[in-house]
Amino acid sequence: MILPIYTGTDNEVLRQIAKPVKAVTKQHQRLIKNMKETMVLAHGLGLAAPQVGVSERILIANFQYGKKVGDKFAHVALINPKILKHSEEEVLGDEGCLSLPEIFAPVKRFKEITVKYLDEKGKEQVLELSNLNARIVQHEVDHLDGKLFVDYLDAGTIGKYEKELADANQF
Numbered sequence: 001m002i003l004p005i006y007t008g009t010d011n012e013v014l015r016q017i018a019k020p021v022k023a024v025t026k027q028h029q030r031l032i033k034n035m036k037e038t039m040v041l042a043h044g045l046g047l048a049a050p051q052v053g054v055s056e057r058i059l060i061a062n063f064q065y066g067k068k069v070g071d072k073f074a075h076v077a078l079i080n081p082k083i084l085k086h087s088e089e090e091v092l093g094d095e096g097c098l099s100l101p102e103i104f105a106p107v108k109r110f111k112e113i114t115v116k117y118l119d120e121k122g123k124e125q126v127l128e129l130s131n132l133n134a135r136i137v138q139h140e141v142d143h144l145d146g147k148l149f150v151d152y153l154d155a156g157t158i159g160k161y162e163k164e165l166a167d168a169n170q171f
């Protein structure tokens, strides 16, 4: 089922701190399935539950960018994700957001991160990610904390990058 994506910098759900998931239920698994379908249709690289109006700490990451379809890392659900450590090094890279479809701008993110999370079966997992995959998770974890990538930009920068978006991938 395709879910409506909430948009806007002052949307209430997008600005809330999402609640941790206490136990992974069938409802969560259904939500994750729907979020994956929604992300694929929207050509997204990631999607956080608040973007579909659910204030819980769940995100979907599309790790298949640049990899062949069918890779086991393709679409991964991360429940209660926590960034355990990150590199000193930061990299500047372009970001868009399915909740802010008009804006596409460069943002600094850590180059490498280690993230701990629960998978769809409620099992704890740890992933080491770099570059784009690390960027996707940092962008989505921000959504769970009520943060949007434009918060890192000043007003002039936002104006400059507005409407420049063509068919770019968004998070």
Ligand SMILES: [Zn+2]
Binding pocket: 096, 097, 098, 099, 139, 143, 171
């Ligand atoms: Zn986003």
